[in-house]
Structure formats: structure tokens, C-alpha cells
Amino acid sequence: MSGVDQLVDGVLAGDTRSLARVISIVEARGGDAEAILSRLAKHLRGRPVIGFSGPPGSGKSTIIGRIGEYLKGNGLKVAVLAIDPSSPFTGGAVLGDRVRMVSISSTPGVFIRSMATRGARGGVVAYVRAVLRVLDAAGFDVILVETAGAGQTDVSINDVADVVAVVVTPDIGDSIQAIKAGLLEIGDVYVVNKADDSRSSYTASMLEAMLGRGGDRPVVLRTVATRGEGVDVLAETLLRKWEQLKSGGGLQARRRRQTIAxxxxxxxxxxxxxxxxxxxxxxxxxxxxxxxxxxxxxxxxxxxxxxxxxxxxxxxxx
Ligand SMILES: Nc1nc2c(ncn2[C@@H]2O[C@H](COP(=O)(O)OP(=O)(O)OP(=O)(O)O)[C@@H](O)[C@H]2O)c(=O)[nH]1
Ligand SMILES: [Mg+2]
Incomplete structure (x- = not known):
């Protein structure tokens, strides 16, 4: 059996070491990347890719950690891909993500991987989507992706995720520019996290007003991620949104657009x-x-x- 066959079989059998190795090869566009991706293509399942974006420190990693736990509790296999905009030289924020999500990284059923995209010279979207396909073929039921907010990273969350949650904090009212800087266009669901802050209901109403009315407008939810409050509702809302998109044909349209990009x-x-x-x-x-x-x-x-x-x-x- 060739090395490629062995790795692919390992990934399909749920072997975490093979999976980590394959992701590294795909990330680096190693010589076997094409052969591996072609073999895995037959095993794609098209499971949900849920994206989380928003300003630094708004609580994306904490929310993802909680959602991971919740979904795992419901018997689902979850993968997390943190696309980190921090410097690839220090890897500080990457480590930060790992540390904060440590409660789930050691639990079977949640696989966490960070990718440093800064400094990559181009084609970053393609690298990320290839890694997401590996995770999909590996049998995860839900894939959660974290990226920094609009304009702060090479990867726009809409180019890689099926459904997008934008995570903001109650003080966003003080920085309307941040909202205007593309955040209002990218979300399917808006999350005012750190709702233990008294300004959160004001911020949620303000966001609702800015998002306008109409059947299809995004939902605004509040969470206290550190205590897990509102996280189950958020997880269910995101998955429901994914199902709706799938049955309405919107999902296929999004994925087609992403593939062309x-x-x-x-x-x-x-x-x-x-x-x-x-x-x-x-x-x-x-x-x-x-x-x-x-x-x-x-x-x-x-x-x-x-x-x-x-x-x-x-x-x-x-
Ligand atoms: N008070 C409060 N703090 C929170 C809440 N959620 C997260 N935090 C804290 O906010 C800080 C940032 O949380 P992260 O989850 O790392 O935020 P992030 O958006 O992933 O940050 P970056 O990846 O650096 O952009 C941490 O110290 C969390 O403990 C919350 O609901 N309430
Ligand atoms: Mg984070």
C-alpha cells in the first residue's frame, strides 16, 4: 500500500494522526496533496461548515468551545478550524486559541486545528477550503471555523463557510465604523456576546434596527459564552439556518460561488x-x-x- 493510500485510509477510518498529517501536507501544498485530495473527493459528505467572525476578543473562541461541547453532547463529531490572522512567526494567538479551547481539545469527538495564513502569498482561500474538505471527508458532522473580523485577515469567512455568525460585544455601539466595515453584510446570525454587560440589550436592538426588516433578515441573539448562556440556542439557530439554506437551494448556490472563487x-x-x-x-x-x-x-x-x-x-x- 502506498503512503498516500495509507494516509487516506487512516483519515477515512477516523485516525487523528493520519488526519493531522494529511492536513499538514494539504496546507503546505506538498507533493502528495493533489493525490490525497482526489482520493478524498469520493468521500465528501457535505456537512455544515459554520463560520464565526467578528472583532478581536469578542468571544469567538469561547463560543466555539461551548458549541463544540454542546454538539458533542448531542452525539455529533465536531471539528474546529481556527484561521488565525496573527503573525506566523510567534504563533501567540494560535496558542491562545488552543489554550482557551483546551476543555474540548482533549475530549474525543472534537478535533481542533489552527492554520496560520498570514504571510502565505496567495490562494489562501483554496488552502482553507481544501482543509475543510479533508475534515468533511474525515467524517465530522459539523465543522466550526473561526476567522478574525472583516478586513483583518486574508480569508473572508463568506468564502469558506456555509453559514456565518458575526460575534460582537455590547460596546460595539461605541464603534459604529466597525459595524459599517463590512460586518453587516456578512452574517446570517448576529451574536451580542458578553451579555453580562448591561449595554447588551441596547446593542442588540441597535443591530436589529440596522439590519432592517423583512423575512430573511439575520437573527440577533445574545450570549454569555463564559457561562454558556444562550449558546445552545445559538447552535440550534445556526444548524436550523443551514438546513433551511440546504432545502431552499441557497446552500448549493453559496458553495458553487465559493468553488469558482x-x-x-x-x-x-x-x-x-x-x-x-x-x-x-x-x-x-x-x-x-x-x-x-x-x-x-x-x-x-x-x-x-x-x-x-x-x-x-x-x-x-x-
Ligand atoms: N465577561 C465576559 N467575558 C467573555 C465572554 N465571552 C468571552 N469572554 C472573554 O473575552 C476574552 C476573549 O475571548 P475569546 O473567546 O478569546 O475571543 P475571540 O473573539 O476568540 O478573540 P480573538 O481570537 O483574539 O479575536 C476572554 O478573556 C474570554 O474569557 C462573556 O460572555 N462575558
Ligand atoms: Mg479566538
């Missing part, structure tokens, strides 16, 4: 790599210099060179 990201990434390598190629450089010397505009030169880059890409199989 993923493929586009991969194509761009391949082009970036090809152009970078090609531009240090002696023949390429002298051809460009020759054309420029002949008086062609750089835009015309780039068009002329595109064909040779494409040919070269086919030959070297980037």
Missing part, C-alpha cells in the same frame, strides 16, 4: 508563480529587452510574452 484563486496563484520564475529566465529577459528596444510599449510586450509563459507552464506543469 477557489478555482480562480488557484489559477492566479499558478500564474503568479510562473511569472515570477519566468521573469528571472535569461531568454525571457533578453526577449523582453529586445522588444522594448524595438520601441514596443510594455503592455504590448506583456501580451506578446503571455503565450510563451503559457507554453512554458504547460511544459513544466506548475
Amino acid at each position: 477557489e478555482v480562480a484563486a488557484l489559477i492566479m496563484e499558478d500564474f503568479r508563480v510562473a511569472v515570477e520564475r519566468f521573469s528571472t529566465d535569461e531568454e525571457f529577459v533578453s526577449e523582453v529587452e529586445r522588444l522594448i528596444a524595438e520601441g514596443f510599449d510594455p503592455k504590448v510586450v506583456s501580451r506578446k510574452m503571455m503565450d510563451s509563459i503559457l507554453e512554458w507552464m504547460k511544459k513544466v506543469k506548475i
Whole structure:
């Protein structure tokens, strides 16, 4: 049996070590990544991917930890993927996430993984979605994803999750810009966490007013994640929303959109790599210099060179 077969079989059999190893290969786009992903593709189950986004410190990890416990209590296998925007050099916040979620990380049935995406040069959405597919094929019933708020990370939660919860704090009223900065567009459910703060009902009403009226507007809920209050209702609301989306066709539409974005990201990434390598190629450089010397505009030169880059890409199989 080849190494790839062994790893894939391990993942499908629920072996956590094989799973961790496969995720590392996929994350690093290792040589076997394509073969592994192709083998796992036959085993996809399309289970819910629930995203959590919101300002730093709003309580995303605490909520995810509680929801993980709740779902596990209901007999579900849960995976958590924390996409951390913190520096990949220190890994501080990644560790922070691990520490705070420690109560569930040691419990069978909840698998936690952090991914550092900062510093990755492109195609990040594709890496994340590939890891999510691995988790789906591995048999988890629900996958919870944490990302930092809009604009603070390379990965927009809407590009990777089926249903999105935006987690804010009662003091968000003081920073309307934060809400305006894209948060109002991305959520299916809004959570005012830290509802042990007296301003939480005001903030929830304000959010409801800002989200407007109409059948399809997002729900606003309040939670005290540290005490687990409101978390069960939140978990049920998110799963119900997922079921509704699925039966109404919205889920398929979202996933199709995400897949197209993923493929586009991969194509761009391949082009970036090809152009970078090609531009240090002696023949390429002298051809460009020759054309420029002949008086062609750089835009015309780039068009002329595109064909040779494409040919070269086919030959070297980037
Ligand atoms: N008072 C109060 N504190 C809370 C509540 N939920 C979380 N916290 C605290 O808020 C702090 C941040 O919580 P996290 O869950 O790490 O928040 P986060 O959104 O994941 O933070 P980042 O990943 O750094 O963006 C921690 O000290 C939590 O204990 C709550 O409901 N009430
Ligand atoms: Mg966190």
C-alpha cells in the first residue's frame, strides 16, 4: 500500500494522526496533496461548515468551545478550524486559541486545528477550503471555523463557510465604523456576546434596527459564552439556518460561488508563480529587452510574452 493510500485510509477510518498529517501536507501544498485530495473527493459528505467572525476578543473562541461541547453532547463529531490572522512567526494567538479551547481539545469527538495564513502569498482561500474538505471527508458532522473580523485577515469567512455568525460585544455601539466595515453584510446570525454587560440589550436592538426588516433578515441573539448562556440556542439557530439554506437551494448556490472563487484563486496563484520564475529566465529577459528596444510599449510586450509563459507552464506543469 502506498503512503498516500495509507494516509487516506487512516483519515477515512477516523485516525487523528493520519488526519493531522494529511492536513499538514494539504496546507503546505506538498507533493502528495493533489493525490490525497482526489482520493478524498469520493468521500465528501457535505456537512455544515459554520463560520464565526467578528472583532478581536469578542468571544469567538469561547463560543466555539461551548458549541463544540454542546454538539458533542448531542452525539455529533465536531471539528474546529481556527484561521488565525496573527503573525506566523510567534504563533501567540494560535496558542491562545488552543489554550482557551483546551476543555474540548482533549475530549474525543472534537478535533481542533489552527492554520496560520498570514504571510502565505496567495490562494489562501483554496488552502482553507481544501482543509475543510479533508475534515468533511474525515467524517465530522459539523465543522466550526473561526476567522478574525472583516478586513483583518486574508480569508473572508463568506468564502469558506456555509453559514456565518458575526460575534460582537455590547460596546460595539461605541464603534459604529466597525459595524459599517463590512460586518453587516456578512452574517446570517448576529451574536451580542458578553451579555453580562448591561449595554447588551441596547446593542442588540441597535443591530436589529440596522439590519432592517423583512423575512430573511439575520437573527440577533445574545450570549454569555463564559457561562454558556444562550449558546445552545445559538447552535440550534445556526444548524436550523443551514438546513433551511440546504432545502431552499441557497446552500448549493453559496458553495458553487465559493468553488469558482477557489478555482480562480488557484489559477492566479499558478500564474503568479510562473511569472515570477519566468521573469528571472535569461531568454525571457533578453526577449523582453529586445522588444522594448524595438520601441514596443510594455503592455504590448506583456501580451506578446503571455503565450510563451503559457507554453512554458504547460511544459513544466506548475
Ligand atoms: N465577561 C465576559 N467575558 C467573555 C465572554 N465571552 C468571552 N469572554 C472573554 O473575552 C476574552 C476573549 O475571548 P475569546 O473567546 O478569546 O475571543 P475571540 O473573539 O476568540 O478573540 P480573538 O481570537 O483574539 O479575536 C476572554 O478573556 C474570554 O474569557 C462573556 O460572555 N462575558
Ligand atoms: Mg479566538
